[in-house]
Amino acid sequence: MCNKNDGHRKSETYFQDQTMWGFVHRSFTKSMGYTDEDIRKPVIGICNTFSELNKCHAHFNDLVDYVKRGVWQAGGMPMEFPTISIGEPYVKPTTMLLRNLAAMDTEEMMRAHPIDGVVLIGGCDKTIPAQLMAAASVNIPAIVLAGGPMLNGRLNGESLGACTDCYRFTLEHKAGNLSDEQLSEAENAICRSDGHCMVMGTASTMASIAEGLGMSLPGCAAIPAVDARRRHMSEMTGKQIVKLVEADIRPRDIMTKEALENAIKVTMASGGSTNAIIHLVALAQRLGMALPLENFDKISAETPFILNVRPSGQYQMEEYFEAGGVPALMKELEPLLHTACLTVTGKTVAENLDGVKVLDRQVIYPLTDPIEKDGGIVVLKGNLAPSGALIKKTAVSEKFKKHKGRAVVFESLIDLDNRIDDPALDVDENSVLILKHVGPKGAPGMPEVGQIPIPQKLLEKGVRDMVRISDGRISGTSYGTLVVHVAPEAAVGGPLAFVKDGDEIEIDLQNRVLHLHVNEEELANRRAAWVRPQPHFDRGYGMLFEQTVLQADMGCDFDFLVPKQLRPATTAENQSSDRREEL
Numbered sequence: 001m002c003n004k005n006d007g008h009r010k011s012e013t014y015f016q017d018q019t020m021w022g023f024v025h026r027s028f029t030k031s032m033g034y035t036d037e038d039i040r041k042p043v044i045g046i047c048n049t050f051s052e053l054n055k056c057h058a059h060f061n062d063l064v065d066y067v068k069r070g071v072w073q074a075g076g077m078p079m080e081f082p083t084i085s086i087g088e089p090y091v092k093p094t095t096m097l098l099r100n101l102a103a104m105d106t107e108e109m110m111r112a113h114p115i116d117g118v119v120l121i122g123g124c125d126k127t128i129p130a131q132l133m134a135a136a137s138v139n140i141p142a143i144v145l146a147g148g149p150m151l152n153g154r155l156n157g158e159s160l161g162a163c164t165d166c167y168r169f170t171l172e173h174k175a176g177n178l179s180d181e182q183l184s185e186a187e188n189a190i191c192r193s194d195g196h197c198m199v200m201g202t203a204s205t206m207a208s209i210a211e212g213l214g215m216s217l218p219g220c221a222a223i224p225a226v227d228a229r230r231r232h233m234s235e236m237t238g239k240q241i242v243k244l245v246e247a248d249i250r251p252r253d254i255m256t257k258e259a260l261e262n263a264i265k266v267t268m269a270s271g272g273s274t275n276a277i278i279h280l281v282a283l284a285q286r287l288g289m290a291l292p293l294e295n296f297d298k299i300s301a302e303t304p305f306i307l308n309v310r311p312s313g314q315y316q317m318e319e320y321f322e323a324g325g326v327p328a329l330m331k332e333l334e335p336l337l338h339t340a341c342l343t344v345t346g347k348t349v350a351e352n353l354d355g356v357k358v359l360d361r362q363v364i365y366p367l368t369d370p371i372e373k374d375g376g377i378v379v380l381k382g383n384l385a386p387s388g389a390l391i392k393k394t395a396v397s398e399k400f401k402k403h404k405g406r407a408v409v410f411e412s413l414i415d416l417d418n419r420i421d422d423p424a425l426d427v428d429e430n431s432v433l434i435l436k437h438v439g440p441k442g443a444p445g446m447p448e449v450g451q452i453p454i455p456q457k458l459l460e461k462g463v464r465d466m467v468r469i470s471d472g473r474i475s476g477t478s479y480g481t482l483v484v485h486v487a488p489e490a491a492v493g494g495p496l497a498f499v500k501d502g503d504e505i506e507i508d509l510q511n512r513v514l515h516l517h518v519n520e521e522e523l524a525n526r527r528a529a530w531v532r533p534q535p536h537f538d539r540g541y542g543m544l545f546e547q548t549v550l551q552a553d554m555g556c557d558f559d560f561l562v563p564k565q566l567r568p569a570t571t572a573e574n575q576s577s578d579r580r581e582e583l
């Protein structure tokens with residue numbers, strides 16, 4: 001393998017090799033139509049996550065053609081390869097179960113082949129995180145090319161967003177305010193082009209993060225999937241990766257501590273998805289850095305929320321693109337950013353931002369007159385979440401920012417399904433809904449079920465938000481008072497496991513508190529009576545996941561994929577930063 005300073009590209013060790021294996025490499029490659037001249041060029045892998053099972057990536061083969069054009073133009077030799085493709089709508093039980101598999105797949109494909117540099121094409125929620133994690137671990141020159149968001153949905157003159165409006169339409173249909181025909185019409189109108197979800201959900205957040213980190217070309221994240229300029233961006237990305245190989249600029253030269261902080265600032269200023277926290281923690285660990293949740297809270301408190309894009313704002317990715325996209329947002333954030341960071345352009349953040357302008361102040365607010373003076377995500381701690389929990393402040397109802405209420409507990413998703421709409425359920429609008437056993441090990445895979453449905457009888461009374469707490473995740477497109485990622489989770493004996501119906505729970509965003517008002521003696525009794533749940537799997541990938549996945553505050557990576565010095569003290573169960581602090 002080519003090391004940074006040994007002067008040889010990895011592909012040269014294959015194609016310039018004078019042994020029988022060199023003959024085999026050359027002959028088998030030339031059989032695909034490549035010439036002797038071609039195989040002397042840098043080999044650029046193009047990681048294509050196209051799949052008909054992944055709607056968000058349906059247009060990727062088209063983008064690949066343009067990337068290849070750019071690679072050839074710049075003097076490289078493109079070689080496309082597949083990895084698993086994870087799309088949110090179909091994958092059961094949850095895509096998060098497969099993120100680490102995708103990261104391993106991408107990593108091993110990059111390691112095992114004569115690839116000098118790679119273009120990573122991703123889009124749907126878990127794909128860009130997996131690709132960044134792989135790039136961090138392998139550390140060969142890499143650029144992320146996001147697939148781009150869908151065009152705005154349109155219906156009766158209204159702009160629709162997937163999947164924020166998916167929740168709204170489903171809720172209103174359930175409440176009896178929409179007919180079956182109207183629901184079907186909405187289904188037809190909401191997703192009207194190729195691309196990923198067009199609000200600031202996880203996909204848009206992670207594409208923005210790739211750009212904020214310096215791992216995508218400036219402007220890449222917000223271009224609509226079907227806009228001709230995404231094809232231009234694909235071609236430019238193909239050209240640029242060849243230059244990165246020639247300059248030997250690698251992901252670890254770009255994804256520094258400062259670059260991670262820039263990415264967190266972009267996330268907070270954008271009202272980005274809570275899922276980004278898990279992915280950024282996992283990415284930082286792959287880079288050899290611990291990234292405690294407190295860092296997010298600190299940066300969030302120092303970063304104004306300035307992007308008026310749903311689900312926390314009014315507009316969508318199409319308007320964000322027209323307002324200048326991530327470069328314009330970063331231009332506004334420039335005084336807060338580490339502008340000396342290197343990026344895939346080969347230039348610094350400051351150089352990339354030279355001359356950039358915000359084109360629409362309705363979409364990107366000034367730093368001096370923000371939508372909110374601090375960022376979107378708050379880290380809560382307390383006896384209910386000793387290793388932390390997250391809440392997206394920008395989506396919280398004002399009256400619930402400080403609240404005490406009685407717990408209504410659901411032990412599992414099945415329990416929730418069976419009882420949530422029971423007219424006899426003892427619940428009112430001030431209750432706190434608790435959902436257990438939907439964490440990394442509990443569900444398993446930490447599904448996006450933290451947007452616990454409002455009970456039917458309260459829906460009919462007009463209730464549209466309640467305090468809801470779980471050890472699961474939420475979609476980046478969710479809204480409401482949703483406390484998620486409670487760590488440690490119930491399935492490993494975290495305090496959430498001991499909450500009972502009627503317990504008083506306190507939430508206080510300003511003071512970062514999540515407290516279970518049950519005395520210590522009673523909690524100790526409940527802990528002593530706790531029975532560990534049975535594992536879900538006795539073979540296969542599921543078993544590997546269940547045995548090795550870390551807690552949410554450690555990014556849900558597998559323990560053996562994290563550099564040794566950052567692994568928790570035990571790999572047996574409670575794999576959270578609590579354990580790491582014991583090291």
Ligand code: FES
Nearest residue numbers: 056124196197203
């Ligand atoms: Fe793929 Fe939303 S379903 S990004």
